[in-house]
Amino acid sequence: MVTLLNTVEDKVAREVCRQYGDRPEELLEIFHTVQAQSGYISDEAIRTIAHALNRSRAEIHGVASFYHDYKREPGxxxxxxxxxxEACQANGSDQLIEEAEQMFGTKLDAKAKDVKLEATYCLGNCALGPAVMVDEALYGRVDAKRLEMIAKKHGAKQKGAAS
Ligand code: FES
Known part of the structure; x- marks a missing residue:
């Protein structure tokens, strides 16, 4: 039975909060570390963090939802x-997106199990568009051929590729 007193629902989140001294001002670092370890920030993690930082769930949930980079479900x-x-569009990002959709068998911003293609708006690499980011690594002047090499390097499985 889950009771209101059972507030440590996510052991990873509890340990991460402890590492940051249960300090509310470290909330973004806590989110970042929980996501790095668990892949996303679950509802259980939100409740655990709220309790550890002595904040309301609504407040913690609000911050997690505000930042686009924090995933709230397994991705x-x-x-x-x-x-x-604009700069990347002028250099062919729309065509790259079409090619990427075919390459990975998914649509831009659609939910995906293996590879998700996510639209973003300026990666600070405007002079070298189209720009792509994977695992925090930034690439410029990306065309279909280069995208294939980038995918291989990062282990992003292409449509029809063997597991
Ligand atoms: S416009 Fe694409 S990186 Fe700036």
Whole structure:
């Protein structure tokens, strides 16, 4: 039976909060570390963090929801961020997106199990568009051929590839 007193629901989140001294001002670092270890920030993690930091669940949930980079549910094994802002569009990001959708058998911003293609708006690499980011690594002048090499390097499985 789950009771209101059972507040340590996510052991990873509890340990991470402890590492940061249960300090509310470290909330973003706590989120970052929980996501790095668990892959996303679960409802259980939100409740555990709220209790550890002595804040309301609504407050913790609100912060987690505000930042686009924090995932609230299990995501794809790999996320390829493709810039769609003006400079990258002028250099062919729309075509790259079409090619990427065919390559990985998914649509931009659709939920995916293996590879998610995510639209992003400026990665600070405007002079070298189209820009792509995978696992915090930034690539410029990406075309279909280069995207294939990047995918291979990061272990992003292409449509029809063997597991
Ligand atoms: S517009 Fe794409 S990186 Fe800036």
């Amino acid at each position: 794809a094994k790999k996320t390829l961020k493709i810039c769609r802002a």
